[in-house]
Amino acid sequence: MSDAFDLIVLGGGSGGIAGAIRAARHGARVAMLEPGNLGGTCVHVGCVPKKIMWLAADIAQTLAYARTYGFAVPDAVPLDWSALVARRQGYIDNARNAYLRRCHELGIELVPEYGRFDGPGRIVAGTRTLTAPHVLIATGGHSVLPALPGAALGIDSNGFFALRAAPRRVAIVGGGYIGVELAGVLRGLGSTVDLFVRGQRALPSFDAELGTHLADSMRAQGIGLHVASEVRAVERDGDGVRLQFSDDRAAHRADVLLWAIGRAPSAGALGLDRVGVRRSDSGHIVVDALQATNVPGIHAVGDVTTQPALTPAATATARGLADRLFGTAPGFVLDPDQVPTVVFSHPPTASVGLSEDDACARFGRGAVHAHRRSFRPMRGAIGGDEARTFLKLVCVGDDERVLGVHMHGAQVDEMLQGFAVALRAGARKADFDATLAIHPTAAEELVLMH
Numbered sequence: 001m002s003d004a005f006d007l008i009v010l011g012g013g014s015g016g017i018a019g020a021i022r023a024a025r026h027g028a029r030v031a032m033l034e035p036g037n038l039g040g041t042c043v044h045v046g047c048v049p050k051k052i053m054w055l056a057a058d059i060a061q062t063l064a065y066a067r068t069y070g071f072a073v074p075d076a077v078p079l080d081w082s083a084l085v086a087r088r089q090g091y092i093d094n095a096r097n098a099y100l101r102r103c104h105e106l107g108i109e110l111v112p113e114y115g116r117f118d119g120p121g122r123i124v125a126g127t128r129t130l131t132a133p134h135v136l137i138a139t140g141g142h143s144v145l146p147a148l149p150g151a152a153l154g155i156d157s158n159g160f161f162a163l164r165a166a167p168r169r170v171a172i173v174g175g176g177y178i179g180v181e182l183a184g185v186l187r188g189l190g191s192t193v194d195l196f197v198r199g200q201r202a203l204p205s206f207d208a209e210l211g212t213h214l215a216d217s218m219r220a221q222g223i224g225l226h227v228a229s230e231v232r233a234v235e236r237d238g239d240g241v242r243l244q245f246s247d248d249r250a251a252h253r254a255d256v257l258l259w260a261i262g263r264a265p266s267a268g269a270l271g272l273d274r275v276g277v278r279r280s281d282s283g284h285i286v287v288d289a290l291q292a293t294n295v296p297g298i299h300a301v302g303d304v305t306t307q308p309a310l311t312p313a314a315t316a317t318a319r320g321l322a323d324r325l326f327g328t329a330p331g332f333v334l335d336p337d338q339v340p341t342v343v344f345s346h347p348p349t350a351s352v353g354l355s356e357d358d359a360c361a362r363f364g365r366g367a368v369h370a371h372r373r374s375f376r377p378m379r380g381a382i383g384g385d386e387a388r389t390f391l392k393l394v395c396v397g398d399d400e401r402v403l404g405v406h407m408h409g410a411q412v413d414e415m416l417q418g419f420a421v422a423l424r425a426g427a428r429k430a431d432f433d434a435t436l437a438i439h440p441t442a443a444e445e446l447v448l449m450h
């Protein structure tokens, strides 16, 4: 077996697989190193199992709505959590097997080893040394735990997916994507949930008004949202834990503590110093818009870089890179101002483009016009549910180019993609206004903000 390739890919997650497959389709000889499960974070402990759990929580809410429509749904509809987990695993196994088949068909050599650089274009993989003119680093990231006493008593998102029964009382620390999503899922599936965030709101990197509306939804869902909360220490308390805080508030007891305070790049053991690849202060690999590092022939995509830690960002940039290296197309280039993203809260939160504050900082407050709508969506309203949907357009300039769409409410997760196309096409507010509405929907409100 030859150890010389056109491309060596480190990591068989979202970015690695996408890059390897596209390169092989262009005729490149590809080796992909993956010591763990082919599919990486998204398939095994990220987007896929998370969305299945979110859907389960959504179904629980639909059952509650069904009662208000007159269906004789009993008050308690028990969930067989372990049966759900078994189904979830079956779905994941299918996805992994499909990737395995695809790699096999395309002749991609799968090497079940950690890789590290021995020199530019030289990768040590177990007992082998592989060589290639191009190396793609797609080694992703891992969750971080805080450096405080008792931190190891908590679990992270991997630990959440390992749960085999619903925990009774859960404390979640961290108000980013994972904290918000798992708070909603656990509450939706019956746990008592308290979410502790450091600042004044959850999702601090999103448009500020989304944070306000999300807080209302969380409280309506029965989640205890505690702002300005800094955990100082964690102690064991019987079968559970007790959280101590930096201020003088009372300790908080929970059966399960879940840390969701961010993820760090998995780049430490790659031997990058040996080849001189530049990293940011946070340890992420620094790449340019074309995914090149500062070392010729070494490229990087996905969570190991400073780019948005989202699966579509990893896959699209990896395919774009493979198109440039082995094909003839210019290939996809990520525009940081055009990243659509959904936080699977209950209801979901969806966003593309600039927040109002970011638009003001960039163009000046006088140039920015925000348009908003808030209403009670029909599905819940007929049963007396007070939940609201919030929609916001951020527009800039005299011609009101739409630079941001921000939404929180039922079904906005499925509404965003088409509006992301509109933003990319350079739509003006006048284009929204001139588009015929679809009635009765929630989405129509975005074209009715006259």
Ligand SMILES: Cc1cc2nc3c(=O)[nH]c(=O)nc-3n(C[C@H](O)[C@H](O)[C@H](O)COP(=O)(O)OP(=O)(O)OC[C@H]3O[C@@H](n4cnc5c(N)ncnc54)[C@H](O)[C@@H]3O)c2cc1C
Pocket (backbone or CB within 6 Å): 010, 011, 012, 013, 014, 015, 016, 033, 034, 035, 036, 037, 039, 040, 041, 042, 043, 045, 046, 047, 048, 050, 113, 114, 115, 116, 138, 139, 140, 141, 157, 178, 266, 269, 270, 301, 302, 303, 304, 308, 309, 310, 311, 312, 314
């Ligand atoms: C709980 C959770 C939920 C998420 N939900 C979403 C979502 O809904 N939507 C979304 O877009 N994104 C979501 N994400 C983010 C998404 O999972 C990541 O952005 C995506 O997986 C990044 O892909 P990647 O290829 O960079 O890394 P990964 O998918 O993490 O793959 C990296 C792979 O590299 C391997 N590896 C590590 N070191 C080496 C080495 N030295 N040699 C060889 N292989 C190595 C690892 O084993 C791993 O399999 C979620 C993440 C989490 C944690």
Ligand SMILES: NC(=O)c1ccc[n+]([C@@H]2O[C@H](COP(=O)([O-])OP(=O)(O)OC[C@H]3O[C@@H](n4cnc5c(N)ncnc54)[C@H](O)[C@@H]3O)[C@@H](O)[C@H]2O)c1
Pocket (backbone or CB within 6 Å): 146, 173, 174, 175, 176, 177, 178, 179, 181, 196, 197, 198, 203, 204, 230, 231, 260, 261, 262, 263, 308, 309, 310, 341, 342, 343, 344
């Ligand atoms: N739906 C999705 O697309 C999705 C879902 C999950 C994760 N992801 C991706 O994975 C990344 C990682 O998710 P995450 O939620 O772990 O990180 P995150 O960066 O989204 O959120 C972490 C939060 O924890 C806070 N924090 C940091 N240190 C803290 C501390 N000591 N105490 C309390 N709070 C602290 C941060 O201020 C931040 O708000 C996300 O940024 C996102 O890119 C995406």
